[in-house]
Amino acid sequence: MKSKKLTSRKLFLIIDYVLLGVLGLTCLLPLLHILAMSFSSSGAVTRGEVGLWPVEFTLQSYRYVLEKVEFWMASWVTVKRVILGIIVNMLLTVLAAYPLSKERWELHGRNVYSWFFVITMLFSGGLIPTYLVVYNLGLLDSIWSLVLPGAVPIFNVILMMNFFRSTPKALEEAAKIDGAGHFKILWSIYLPLAKPSLATVLLFVFVGHWNDWFSGLLYMRNTKLYPLQSYLQTVLVQQSLINQNNAVDLAKLANISDRTKNAAQIFIAMLPILIIYPLLQKHFAKGLIMGSVKE
Numbered sequence: 042m043k044s045k046k047l048t049s050r051k052l053f054l055i056i057d058y059v060l061l062g063v064l065g066l067t068c069l070l071p072l073l074h075i076l077a078m079s080f081s082s083s084g085a086v087t088r089g090e091v092g093l094w095p096v097e098f099t100l101q102s103y104r105y106v107l108e109k110v111e112f113w114m115a116s117w118v119t120v121k122r123v124i125l126g127i128i129v130n131m132l133l134t135v136l137a138a139y140p141l142s143k144e145r146w147e148l149h150g151r152n153v154y155s156w157f158f159v160i161t162m163l164f165s166g167g168l169i170p171t172y173l174v175v176y177n178l179g180l181l182d183s184i185w186s187l188v189l190p191g192a193v194p195i196f197n198v199i200l201m202m203n204f205f206r207s208t209p210k211a212l213e214e215a216a217k218i219d220g221a222g223h224f225k226i227l228w229s230i231y232l233p234l235a236k237p238s239l240a241t242v243l244l245f246v247f248v249g250h251w252n253d254w255f256s257g258l259l260y261m262r263n264t265k266l267y268p269l270q271s272y273l274q275t276v277l278v279q280q281s282l283i284n285q286n287n288a289v290d291l292a293k294l295a296n297i298s299d300r301t302k303n304a305a306q307i308f309i310a311m312l313p314i315l316i317i318y319p320l321l322q323k324h325f326a327k328g329l330i331m332g333s334v335k336e
């Protein structure tokens with residue numbers, strides 16, 4: 042019987058690894074194709090000769106992209122948005138999750154507050170009302186229009202709340218006996234123990250702000266204020282760089298085309314995600330599992 046269980050377990054692991062390997066390749070191959078296109082000549086890309094390896098290797102696309110002022114302006118807007126978004130989202134997520142993790146006798150009306158947050162996950166205010174709020178607050182063409190509408194991600198609040206609820210109550214009770222208040226307990230006990238959950242939420246917030254393109258198109262009337270992903274989306278749709286009204290050097294464009302320079306821009310925009318994710322990946326699974334169940 043034990044040998045049959047071991048055989049079934051090995052078979053399950055083999056199938057599991059094969060399926061995950063195939064899924065991993067389906068995610069990796071498009072990235073390799075884009076990278077190969079960015080390092081290939083315009084002619085090779087136009088002829089459809091580029092697969093997973095560059096053809097007629099050239100760095101002209103990257104040189105062209107890195108010289109574009111619009112690309113760096115959009116990148117700077119995104120960097121500011123990510124920094125402000127992380128600060129605002131993490132602060133409000135923790136401050137909302139901590140009181141909601143308490144028992145009903147500790148926080149009167151906790152169920153009402155909890156349902157107030159949950160309902161916002163099920164029903165949104167709608168695109169037009171949200172735009173009107175941002176417009177009437179005078180936030181259009183402001184970096185805050187990209188940060189404040191999503192200042193409290195409810196899914197992240199629920200993850201943090203459940204993680205806080207799994208923290209042993211004896212630690213909090215001991216701190217209260219020593220005279221610690223709620224802010225001291227949160228800072229000294231809950232947050233140090235919540236590092237996996239904090240890393241998970243941080244990854245969600247970073248990826249969410251970095252990859253969001255629609256908010257920039259919606260709230261920025263001046264294209265010079267577009268974040269990076271909005272800028273790239275416009276470039277890909279229109280097949281031209283934003284505000285490119287001047288004549289360009291034909292010799293510089295001899296080995297590049299819209300497809301190669303777009304591929305170069307896309308890959309450069311992906312680099313921060315490719316760098317950040319492996320650093321936080323070890324905490325991701327643990328934080329997601331521990332934050333998704335409660336005691």
